[in-house]
Amino acid sequence: MKTRTQTEFERNIRQGLSDHPKHLHSKFIYNKEGDALFQQIMQLPEYYLTRAEFDILEQNKTEICQHFYAKDGFDLIELGAGDGQKTKLILQELVDKKMAFNYLPIDISQNVLYDLKKNIEKEIPEVPVQCQQGSYFDVLKDLANYNKRKKVIIVLGSNIGNLLHDEAIDFLQQIQQSMGEFDMLFMGFDQKKHPQKIVNAYNDGQGVTEAFNKNLLKRINNEFDANFNLDDFMHWESYDPETGTARSFLISKKDQQVSIEQLDMKVEFHKWETIHTEISQKYDDHVVNWLAERSDLKIDTHFTDSEERYKNYVFKTS
Numbered sequence: 158m159k160t161r162t163q164t165e166f167e168r169n170i171r172q173g174l175s176d177h178p179k180h181l182h183s184k185f186i187y188n189k190e191g192d193a194l195f196q197q198i199m200q201l202p203e204y205y206l207t208r209a210e211f212d213i214l215e216q217n218k219t220e221i222c223q224h225f226y227a228k229d230g231f232d233l234i235e236l237g238a239g240d241g242q243k244t245k246l247i248l249q250e251l252v253d254k255k256m257a258f259n260y261l262p263i264d265i266s267q268n269v270l271y272d273l274k275k276n277i278e279k280e281i282p283e284v285p286v287q288c289q290q291g292s293y294f295d296v297l298k299d300l301a302n303y304n305k306r307k308k309v310i311i312v313l314g315s316n317i318g319n320l321l322h323d324e325a326i327d328f329l330q331q332i333q334q335s336m337g338e339f340d341m342l343f344m345g346f347d348q349k350k351h352p353q354k355i356v357n358a359y360n361d362g363q364g365v366t367e368a369f370n371k372n373l374l375k376r377i378n379n380e381f382d383a384n385f386n387l388d389d390f391m392h393w394e395s396y397d398p399e400t401g402t403a404r405s406f407l408i409s410k411k412d413q414q415v416s417i418e419q420l421d422m423k424v425e426f427h428k429w430e431t432i433h434t435e436i437s438q439k440y441d442d443h444v445v446n447w448l449a450e451r452s453d454l455k456i457d458t459h460f461t462d463s464e465e466r467y468k469n470y471v472f473k474t475s
C-alpha cells in the first residue's frame with residue numbers, strides 16, 4: 158500500500174508536469190539519496206546558511222535555552238528536523254543544564270528520522286526522542302494536542318524559505334493556533350544579502366545542488382517507472398533581489414518526450430522548457446515582522462551572527 162507521502166508525490170507529479178510552466182515540490186527531493194545530498198550541500202563552502210546558524214546557536218545556546226525553560230519541563234517539537242546536527246548543540250545544552258524535556262522531531266523523510274534517532278540515542282542518550290514522519294501541514298493539526306506543558310516549536314535551516322509568502326503565513330498561522338500563552342516558536346530566517354552570495358549558495362561548483370534537484374527526476378524514474386535521462390536536463394538558479402526569492406529550475410536541453418509508466422503519462426518537453434523545483438526565500442526584519450503580524454505572532458527577541466547573514470527569531474503569541 159502507498160504511504161500518504163507517495164500519494165501526495167503522485168498527485169504533485171500529475172499536476173506539476175501537466176501545468177504550464179511545469180513544477181515539482183522540493184519536499185519530495187528528500188529520500189535516502191536526497192538526504193545524503195543535502196548533508197553534502199551543508200558542507201559546501203558556498204552554502205553559508207548552516208555555518209551561520211551553527212555559529213548563532215553555539216554562541217547563544219545558554220540564552221536560547223533559558224527562553225525554552227519551564228519549571229514543569231517542556232515538549233521540544235522540531236519541524237523539518239533533517240539530520241539535527243545543529244539541534245544537537247541545543248539538546249546537549251539542555252541536558253547539561255538538567256532541563257526536563259522530550260524531543261519530538263518531525264520530517265517528511267522517514268530515512269532522516271531513523272538516522273537522527275539512532276544518532277541521538279548514541280551521542281546524547283539522556284534525550285527522550287519520539288519521531289513523527291509527515292509533511293508540516295499534516296502534522297500541524299496534531300500540535301495542539303501537546304498542551305499538558307510548555308511547547309517549544311523550533312524550525313531551523315530557514316525551512317520556511319521553501320514556502321511562498323501566502324503558504325508561509327498559513328504555516329505560521331497554524332503554528333500560532335496550536336500555541337498557548339507560554340508556548341514559543343524559535344525559527345531561523347536566512348537574510349537578504351549580496352545577490353551573488355545567494356546565487357552561489359544554490360549553484361555550487363561541484364554540481365551537488367544540481368544532483369540534489371535532479372533527485373526529483375531520479376525518484377520519478379525509480380518509484381514510477383519513468384525514463385528521464387538526467388543528462389538531458391540542466392540545473393539553473395536565479396535570485397530576484399526585489400522580492401528576495403531564489404528559484405531553482407531544471408531545464409530541458411532538447412525537445413523530448415518522457416514516459417512515466419506507472420502513472421500512464423507521457424510528458425512533452427520543448428527545448429529550454431523549465432521545471433520549477435524549489436524556492437529559497439530571503440528575508441529582512443521588515444518582512445519577518447509583516448509575516449508575524451499576519452499570523453498573530455509577536456517577535457520577542459532575535460539572535461544573529463556577526464555579519465547578520467542569518468537570524469533566529471523567538472516568537473510568542475500576541
Ligand SMILES: C[S@@+](CC[C@H](N)C(=O)[O-])C[C@H]1O[C@@H](n2cnc3c(N)ncnc32)[C@H](O)[C@@H]1O
Nearest residue numbers: 184187237238239264265266291292293313314
Ligand atoms: C533544508 S533541510 C533543513 C534540515 C534541518 N532543519 C537543518 O537546519 O539542517 C529541510 C528538511 O525539512 C524536511 N522537509 C522539507 N519539506 C518538508 C515538509 N513540507 N514537511 C516536513 N518536512 C519537510 C526535509 O526532509 C529536510 O530534512
